[in-house]
Amino acid sequence: MRKIIVLLCLLMTGKLFAQNIREVDICIYGGTSAGVIAGYTAKKMNKSVLIIEPGTRLGGLTSGGLGYTDIGNKYAITGISRDFYRRIGKHYGRFEQWIFEPGVAERTFQQYIKEGGVEVLYQQHITGAKKTGNRITEIQTGSTIIRAKMFIDCSYEGDLMAKAGISYTVGREDNAQYGETYNGVQLREKHQFPDGIDPYKEPGQPASGLLWGISPEQVEKQGAGNKKIQAYNFRICLTNQPDNLIPITQPEDYNPARYELLLRVVQKLQPKHLSGMLKIDLMPNHKTDINNNGPFSTDMIGMNYNYPEADYATREKITKDHELYNKGLLYFIGHDPRMPEHLRKEMLQWGYPKDEYPASGNWSPQMYVREARRMVGAYVMTQANCESREVVKDGIGMAAYTMDSHNCQRIVENGMVKNEGDVQIGGFGPYPIAYRSIIPKPEDCSNVFVPVCMSASHIAYGSIRMEPVFMVLAQSAAVAASIAIDSHQSVQDVDVSKLQALLRQKPLATDATPEILVDNDDATHVIMKGDWQKETKGAYGPTMFISNSAGSIRYTPEVTRTGTYKVYTYVPKRSDLPSSTHIRLSADGKTTQQVSYTPASIKVEGQTSGEWVDLGTIKLTKGGKAFVEITNEGKDGEVVADAVLFYPQ
Structure with a gap:
């Protein structure tokens, strides 16, 4: 009788209903930009996929107002992430575009969902996770249970990671922890109040109290760690039309x-x-x-x-x-x-x-959560990685942005109001992000990837935490998850060399002919004549060449598939370009056609740095001797020789 009464009570309170149980190969938590790309990639890898999105809109911050894309160096953005900006470009009648409206971004993410046949459950928050040993068996979201072989946490907050008991940290480490110089408390001059701004409601009267937003706390010593979080805001879309x-x-x-x-x-x-x-x-x-x-x-x-x-x-x-x-x-x-x-x-x-x-209500539903939890995983990316003093061998993506932290507190210093926490240190080229930094330590979990709240110190995360990079890491995570499923392995046992090869061979996670990029830093496929100097600022990749005298640079692609390719060369934003740059194209290494471009032909209004300039279309043969040769002929400015791209048609 007692059991019957309990069952009746549960029925009356709505707590006894058949729970919806879903079983898939890969469950992705968070329909952010990373979540969409992870879901699309996993489907292209022939896996069953379910994306759990706590809100009602896909794309996270990329579709939520951050349309003036933070990159650092476009060379670092590869695979489907780069394809996203190519699709955006197509919408605006360009090859690629990195500046775009929120609605255009959202519709582009929906394209991936539709093309991949990816199922999304909206308005579902994770409420729990069950593990057997070090393996997640299922997660709960209200009335739904999702069982999967692999999980990918693509949320900005790392909620799945936390529910699964995976090690993480919040806030800023002390500089001493990882031998850094830009972590912890940083009282600097950028985004700073000028001297003399009074912090009190009645100027000069401490008894009147502090103005709104000023903390009464004493600032710690430079470099000291604490749990304070860099500031959030909204990336605001307004119009003057x-x-x-x-x-x-x-x-x-x-x-x-x-x-x-x-x-x-x-x-x-x-x-x-x-x-x-x-x-x-x-x-x-x-x-x-x-x-x-x-x-x-x-x-x-x-x-x-x-x-x-x-x-x-x-x-x-x-x-x-x-x-x-x-x-x-x-x-x-x-x-x-x-x-x-x-x-x-x-x-x-x-x-x-x-x-x-x-x-x-015409306001973005996505706050800019710059940083929340960060996993303490199998490898922690630090300032040494950003500055290439330590270079990992298991790279599955690149970052190139400035080590960037927004302010963490507003305090009183010497009787004046000051901001603390802002750091913006750049001057370095693209660097690899470790596979080990998107997986947990073995004792924590063996079947989850964390490409957004990945394993990095506060200041290294400030360089990595860019939307295009999240998409790159998410694609890598989805491919690795598929390998782990097919090989019946833990995430720690995935053959990283196999993963790296797959990412190179199938950058779009399909059998489509891959593009061929020849960068000026590729000594194997670049032949230089004359006196050229290397320069880093504005380059695609680590460097570019600038002419000082007569000469040429020849780019020779390694063609693995016969086909028609559109040829582009990368030109940075510069005011000293010659009135015309002369280029020779050859499909066979013998006959050539002459092309040129002028500064007026470089449309950079849709870019955050340089632009790919269309040089025309040629037929390439597998194993052929094609080349593109940038010359200094008739130069009246600084001729730039950077990357050359052969894009399959």
């Missing part, structure tokens, strides 16, 4: 006191344009990707510390607070009478675009 514009109105819970510090900065620096407080990058069709800029901007410094390990309700509240802070900032700049009139007028030109994010 009148027929597509929704005016910026006062948001709920608006409090102008939050922006008092901005007034003091404006009074001190007297900026002439909004660029003094907003990084406004222009997008196609009169839209923007707005990011943080300066001492007081869209970063809500110090208000995200609880986010990485918070429950979903708390995260939702933190996200909403960031949204209202950002909306309030835009409204304050445009409407507060204390703001200079020229800045108010400039701000009032902008509004929310009617055709972006219609399902979420």
Whole structure:
């Protein structure tokens, strides 16, 4: 009788229903840009796949406002990730494009889902994970149980990783932990308040209390580790096209006191344009990707510390607070009478675009979670990897961006308000990311990959944590998961050389003819005549050649498949290019055709660095002696010889 009563109670409370049990080869948690590419790749590897997305929209930050893509060096972006930017380019009538509208990105991700036949479950949060030994057997999301042979955590927060009991860390390591110099507390000059900005509500009166957003804590010594998280914001899409514009109105819970510090900065620096407080990058069709800029901007410094390990309700509240802070900032700049009139007028030109994010009130549903949990995996990427003082042999992707951290706290230093935590250290070329950094330690788990919250120190993660790189690592994870399934192996036992070969041979995870890239650093396929000097800034790959005297550079592709190829050469953004650069193309090594390009033919408005210039189409024969030769003939500027690409048609 007691059992019957319990069963009746469970039925009445809705707690006894047949749970939906799904079984697949690979379960992916997080429909971010990485999650979509992982799902598409796994399907192309003939695996059954299920993507679990906590929200309602695919693509994460790439479709959520970050359209002015952070890259570092396009050479580092390979495979399906690079294909994504080629598809974006096709939409805009270009070969590839790295600057794009949010809606275009979302529709492109949906293309991959449709083409791959990938199933997505939306609005599903992970609530638990079961393990047998060191192997995940299933995860739970409300009323659904997903059983899989392999799991890939593509969330920004690392929730699957955490539920599975995999080692991770949050915050900044002490510099001493990994022998670094840019980790931990960093009080630097970038995005910093000028000297003399008073932190108190009543200037010069500590008893009046600190202005909003300033921490009363004493800053630790330089390089000291702590659990503080670099600031989040939203990458804001606005428009100045009148027929597509929704005016910026006062948001709920608006409090102008939050922006008092901005007034003091404006009074001190007297900026002439909004660029003094907003990084406004222009997008196609009169839209923007707005990011943080300066001492007081869209970063809500110090208000995200609880986010990485918070429950979903708390995260939702933190996200909403960031949204209202950002909306309030835009409204304050445009409407507060204390703001200079020229800045108010400039701000009032902008509004929310009617055709972006219609399902979420024309505001991005994806907060910029720059960093949350980070796995402590089989290998930890550090500053030494970024600077190529330590080079891994098991690379399955590359990074090239500056070691970048946004500010972590706003404090009082010597009676003045200061930001702490911003680091931007670059000057290095592309470097490999270890396979071991996307897998756990063997004792933690044997069947999960973590390509987003991967294993890296805080400062190394700052270089790696770019959306195109996440997509590259996700593709590598999906291919590795497929190998592990086929070979009945743990993720730790995957043959990395086999994985690397597959990524090279099938960059799109299909049997399509791969493109042929010949970079100027490839000594085997590049023949140089004359005096050329190497330069790194703006290059595709580690370096490019710049001419100093008469000569030429010949690129010879290794053709493995006969076919028709379109030929491109990479040209960086430079103001000193010659009026015409002369090039010879040969399909057979004997007969040649002459082509040239001019600076006017290089359309860089859709790029964040250089551009691929179309040289024409040629027929290549397997094992043939084709070449492209860049010459200094008739030069009246600096001739550039960088990468040459043969793209199959």
